[in-house]
Amino acid sequence: MNNLRKCVFPDNLNAALTALGDRKSLPFALAGGTLSGKNIGPETVTLVDLKRLPLAAIKTTAAGLSIGALATFDEIENSRVVKGWAGGVLCAAAAKCSSQLVRNMATIGGNIARPNAFNVFPPLLLALDAKVTVAWKGVAKTFPLAGLYDGTLKKIPGRDCLITGIILPAASKGLKCAFEKFARTESSWESYITLAMCAEVKKGVIKSARIGIGALSAVPVLAPKAAAALTGETPGEAAGKAAALAGDLAGMRISPKSVEFKKEVAAALLRRFVVSLA
Amino acid sequence: MKKNKTESLTAEKGLFTIALTLNGRPAEFRVKPNEFLLDALRAHGWKGTKKGCDTGDCGSCAVMFNGKPELACMIPAVTAHGSVVGTIEGVGTVDRPHPIQEAFVEAGGVQCGFCIPGMVISAKHLLENVPDPSEAEIKKALDGNLCRCTGYVKQIEAVKIASKKLRTRRASK
Ligand SMILES: Cc1cc2nc3c(=O)[nH]c(=O)nc-3n(C[C@H](O)[C@H](O)[C@H](O)COP(=O)(O)OP(=O)(O)OC[C@H]3O[C@@H](n4cnc5c(N)ncnc54)[C@H](O)[C@@H]3O)c2cc1C
Ligand code: FES
Ligand code: FES
Numbered sequence: 001m002n003n004l005r006k007c008v009f010p011d012n013l014n015a016a017l018t019a020l021g022d023r024k025s026l027p028f029a030l031a032g033g034t035l036s037g038k039n040i041g042p043e044t045v046t047l048v049d050l051k052r053l054p055l056a057a058i059k060t061t062a063a064g065l066s067i068g069a070l071a072t073f074d075e076i077e078n079s080r081v082v083k084g085w086a087g088g089v090l091c092a093a094a095a096k097c098s099s100q101l102v103r104n105m106a107t108i109g110g111n112i113a114r115p116n117a118f119n120v121f122p123p124l125l126l127a128l129d130a131k132v133t134v135a136w137k138g139v140a141k142t143f144p145l146a147g148l149y150d151g152t153l154k155k156i157p158g159r160d161c162l163i164t165g166i167i168l169p170a171a172s173k174g175l176k177c178a179f180e181k182f183a184r185t186e187s188s189w190e191s192y193i194t195l196a197m198c199a200e201v202k203k204g205v206i207k208s209a210r211i212g213i214g215a216l217s218a219v220p221v222l223a224p225k226a227a228a229a230l231t232g233e234t235p236g237e238a239a240g241k242a243a244a245l246a247g248d249l250a251g252m253r254i255s256p257k258s259v260e261f262k263k264e265v266a267a268a269l270l271r272r273f274v275v276s277l278a
Numbered sequence: 279m280k281k282n283k284t285e286s287l288t289a290e291k292g293l294f295t296i297a298l299t300l301n302g303r304p305a306e307f308r309v310k311p312n313e314f315l316l317d318a319l320r321a322h323g324w325k326g327t328k329k330g331c332d333t334g335d336c337g338s339c340a341v342m343f344n345g346k347p348e349l350a351c352m353i354p355a356v357t358a359h360g361s362v363v364g365t366i367e368g369v370g371t372v373d374r375p376h377p378i379q380e381a382f383v384e385a386g387g388v389q390c391g392f393c394i395p396g397m398v399i400s401a402k403h404l405l406e407n408v409p410d411p412s413e414a415e416i417k418k419a420l421d422g423n424l425c426r427c428t429g430y431v432k433q434i435e436a437v438k439i440a441s442k443k444l445r446t447r448r449a450s451k
């Protein structure tokens with residue numbers, strides 16, 4: 001941060017995008033600062049402090065649940081709207097982040113902006129089929145979360161563009177979700193495995209499932225094999241055992257030292273979830 | 279003091295001049311580009327706020343920042359411009375301790391004392407919002423304030439005592 005010469009405090013999106021669009025000033029956007037505040041490199045000359053932007057609203061809209069990029073973990077955890085959405089799974093995930101002091105500062109936008117294996121929201125938002133809205137000067141685009149990580153965006157969030165919000169599709173009554181961060185302690189950032197499991201249950205049958213896996217790769221991945229194995233099944237021990245997740249983990253680069261352990265944990269967590277659906 | 283317009287600050291001779299409200303009074307600090315609020319506070323004589331880990335893990339640097347307890351070691355000092363900051367010095371003094379500070383002493387919740395400013399900041403915010411918290415709520419509010427000495431039992435007890443003190447005081451007003 002030694003080269004910092006300017007700090008901009010935009011109070012509206014346009015002003016923030018203008019500051020980021022001024023490439024010559026070598027800008028970098030900071031939200032809560034809990035991930036990047038300590039690591040602002042010498043390439044940054046202008047800091048764009050996002051904290052005054054009115055982008056923290058959490059509300060239900062015709063499109064579903066809308067969460068502003070600047071909503072903090074604490075605001076998400078304690079939001080009544082979020083508590084009532086899909087059994088409060090987003091609140092449960094927010095509560096799994098570190099400590100109250102970090103949750104007061106950390107934003108959801110900062111959590112998903114860059115690939116990070118251990119961040120809590122990317123696997124959950126992937127499992128919930130979330131979309132993100134990203135803006136840069138004169139442009140706003142909404143696309144599935146995976147687009148942030150698979151190269152299609154061709155822009156670096158926080159340098160070339162801003163995430164303005166997250167949209168989750170309306171949750172049906174039959175949607176059941178669980179979030180499991182299997183880690184050494186409650187407050188550990190690093191987990192052995194993170195699983196976000198969502199299933200649509202109608203008349204006692206699993207109509208569809210989406211499972212997001214975190215902690216095993218820089219970007220979260222879906223588990224299509226386990227999801228397919230669950231679809232059409234009756235919730236319970238047998239369906240949970242059959243789905244396992246081993247097939248999905250087989251394609252991932254996991255250290256041979258821990259792969260068996262992680263497979264076992266993943267299978268147990270998924271089985272527990274499928275049993276809870278009954 | 280929280281401003282509602284787009285502003286910008288430029289460093290002059292390698293320093294930014296930030297204006298903030300500190301413990302209820304206007305303050306102006308000259309800060310380095312790579313300085314954090316914790317270091318800026320301490321450099322300007324506000325040494326009640328402690329530096330434990332400097333990585334966001336221990337909570338000894340907790341200050342009130344625009345209405346919430348936050349980690350001063352994680353806040354680039356320049357971004358504190360226009361903010362409302364409260365430190366332990368604004369809570370109570372040796373001569374006139376705050377009821378929460380009295381409660382920590384009464385409960386025996388203080389040993390070396392290093393973690394206490396951060397603990398008191400977190401506890402005060404909790405009690406202002408939840409006057410009669412459950413033990414679970416106390417533990418959650420203090421989960422980012424680590425203590426190497428006490429084992430936490432007496433500090434949780436202290437928050438319960440403080441809650442009673444503050445409620446009694448409010449009722450008698
Ligand atoms: C002690 C400690 C423990 C932690 N534990 C956890 C944990 O358990 N789980 C977890 O998930 N995380 C954890 N974190 C990491 C961090 O708190 C979160 O990832 C947080 O969500 C980051 O958000 P922020 O607003 O602080 O991001 P910042 O640090 O402000 O920014 C992070 C990155 O995102 C970019 N960015 C921020 N907002 C936007 C936006 N709106 N649009 C585009 N780009 C943006 C920035 O440019 C930067 O590159 C921990 C951090 C600390 C210090
Ligand atoms: S010094 Fe800030 S959290 Fe430890
Ligand atoms: S009393 Fe010593 S660290 Fe808490």
